[in-house]
Amino acid sequence: SQELEQSPQSLIVQEGKNLTINCTSSKTLYGLYWYKQKYGEGLIFLMMLQKGGEEKSHEKITAKLDEKKQQSSLHITASQPSHAGIYLCGADDVDTGRRALTFGSGTRLQVQP
Amino acid sequence: GAGVSQSPSNKVTEKGKDVELRCDPISGHTALYWYRQSLGQGLEFLIYFQGNSAPDKSGLPSDRFSAERTGGSVSTLTIQRTQQEDSAVYLCASSFIASYNEQFFGPGTRLTVL
Numbered sequence: 001s002q003e004l005e006q007s008p009q010s011l012i013v014q015e016g017k018n019l020t021i022n023c024t025s026s027k028t029l030y031g032l033y034w035y036k037q038k039y040g041e042g043l044i045f046l047m048m049l050q051k052g053g054e055e056k057s058h059e060k061i062t063a064k065l066d067e068k069k070q071q072s073s074l075h076i077t078a079s080q081p082s083h084a085g086i087y088l089c090g091a092d093d094v095d096t097g098r099r100a101l102t103f104g105s106g107t108r109l110q111v112q113p
Numbered sequence: 114g115a116g117v118s119q120s121p122s123n124k125v126t127e128k129g130k131d132v133e134l135r136c137d138p139i140s141g142h143t144a145l146y147w148y149r150q151s152l153g154q155g156l157e158f159l160i161y162f163q164g165n166s167a168p169d170k171s172g173l174p175s176d177r178f179s180a181e182r183t184g185g186s187v188s189t190l191t192i193q194r195t196q197q198e199d200s201a202v203y204l205c206a207s208s209f210i211a212s213y214n215e216q217f218f219g220p221g222t223r224l225t226v227l
Binding site: 033035040041042043044045048088090100101102103104105106 | 117146148154155156158161169172204206215216217218219220221223
């Protein structure tokens with residue numbers, strides 16, 4: 001089955017710094033989703049990537065899917081305390097035909113003022 | 114509200130009791146998913162419903178777990194004879210159709226089994 005590995009597992013940055021979170025798949029990605037979760041809340045959809053080399057941005061967050069479609073990165077520019085939370089990548093589990101997402105274990109981000 | 118809602122938000126129960134968790138998806142969404150998030154672990158798929166098709170139950174961890182979706186809308190996840198290892202946050206999501214579509218998540222139900 002498809003597995004997603006996220007790195008780093010946790011990250012502490014100073015406000016204003018840039019950071020990158022990576023998501024690597026054991027198989028080709030056909031749909032890669034980035035979500036953000038705050039403690040005690042559900043997941044908030046950030047972006048979806050499908051095409052190799054695709055890049056999307058929303059405010060200060062940019063996500064990319066590499067050409068081989070096995071790795072995605074999430075980059076935050078000039079981080080703010082509001083960016084703190086757990087970032088999860090999820091992928092369509094095409095291998096099993098299962099119509100639900102397989103998720104990475106998450107990256108916990110703390111932004112210090 | 115326009116989002117996915119879940120109830121209760123928190124549930125504390127004693128080992129051996131049955132619990133029911135409810136999910137109200139976004140109106141018009143034909144696909145509904147249940148996931149479980151245990152402490153220190155990622156999200157684990159449980160079950161998925163798509164329209165009138167038979168649900169995909171392949172993620173249910175044991176026969177103590179069951180779910181139904183009435184009228185293609187509201188879904189109930191039932192856990193019978195709860196065990197301490199069932200303690201987790203249970204998340205529900207819905208989407209227009211399955212696959213290649215953004216899933217909208219509810220706030221989750223935090224289940225604690227004493």
